[in-house]
Amino acid sequence: SQQGEEDPQALSIQEGENATMNCSYKTSINNLQWYRQNSGRGLVHLILIRSNEREKHSGRLRVTLDTSKKSSSLLITASRAADTASYFCATDASGGSYIPTFGRGTSLIVHP
Amino acid sequence: DTEVTQTPKHLVMGMTNKKSLKCEQHMGHRAMYWYKQKAKKPPELMFVYSYEKLSINESVPSRFSPECPNSSLLNLHLHALQPEDSALYLCASSLPGGEGKEQYFGPGTRLTVT
Numbered sequence: 437s438q439q440g441e442e443d444p445q446a447l448s449i450q451e452g453e454n455a456t457m458n459c460s461y462k463t464s465i466n467n468l469q470w471y472r473q474n475s476g477r478g479l480v481h482l483i484l485i486r487s488n489e490r491e492k493h494s495g496r497l498r499v500t501l502d503t504s505k506k507s508s509s510l511l512i513t514a515s516r517a518a519d520t521a522s523y524f525c526a527t528d529a530s531g532g533s534y535i536p537t538f539g540r541g542t543s544l545i546v547h548p
Numbered sequence: 549d550t551e552v553t554q555t556p557k558h559l560v561m562g563m564t565n566k567k568s569l570k571c572e573q574h575m576g577h578r579a580m581y582w583y584k585q586k587a588k589k590p591p592e593l594m595f596v597y598s599y600e601k602l603s604i605n606e607s608v609p610s611r612f613s614p615e616c617p618n619s620s621l622l623n624l625h626l627h628a629l630q631p632e633d634s635a636l637y638l639c640a641s642s643l644p645g646g647e648g649k650e651q652y653f654g655p656g657t658r659l660t661v662t
Contacts, residue, residue, distance in 0.1 A: 469650065476636065476656070476658065477655050477656065478552070478638055478640075478653035478654050478655045479591065479638070479640075479651070480653070481650045481651065481652070484650060524590055524591075535581075535593060535596060535604065536651065537593070538590035538591050539590060540589070540590055541590055543588075
């Protein structure tokens with residue numbers, strides 16, 4: 437299946453620092469999405485980047501996509517304790533059903 | 549209204565019980581999804597409904613039975629579950645078809661099978 441692999445699996449930082457998470461995938465994609473999940477809750481969509489885009493910004497979030505390396509990164513700048521959550525990338529394969537498949541996630545802890 | 553609601557929030561059931569999970573959205577989305585999520589794992593797709601018709605069943609055991617009575621509602625009927633079915637069950641909705649669409653998730657139902 438087209439499952440992304442997030443790296444690192446866990447990340448612990450201090451408030452104010454930047455957090456970077458990476459996602460790698462195996463086959464060509466239409467787009468890649470990033471979601472956040474607070475403990476035991478539903479997922480919240482953060483940003484979608486299409487296969488022909490290289491970078492997108494949304495507030496403190498910056499997402500890059502390198503289709504030649506089949507990888508994406510999510511940067512959260514000036515992190516806050518409220519950013520503590522799990523972050524998942526989701527991809528849908530070219531020629532596929534357009535149903536996003538989630539990676540294993542990165543658990544981010546931001547210490548106040 | 550950009551909310552997906554799920555009821556109940558928590559459910560404890562025995563292996564011989566029959567129960568149902570409910571999901572509702574009023575965003576006009578015509579694609580709805582059920583996911584199962586175990587602790588510290590990503591969501592696993594179970595079912596997809598598109599225009600109230602089941603379009604994807606990810607080889608889910610028949611003890612899970614989905615139903616989409618109308619474009620706003622999605623149910624998951626549970627019968628004769630096993631303890632390993634204990635998990636967070638997430639409902640999501642999106643615009644159907646075309647390139648991958650943003651999914652809106654409900655808060656989930658925490659299911660415990662005893």
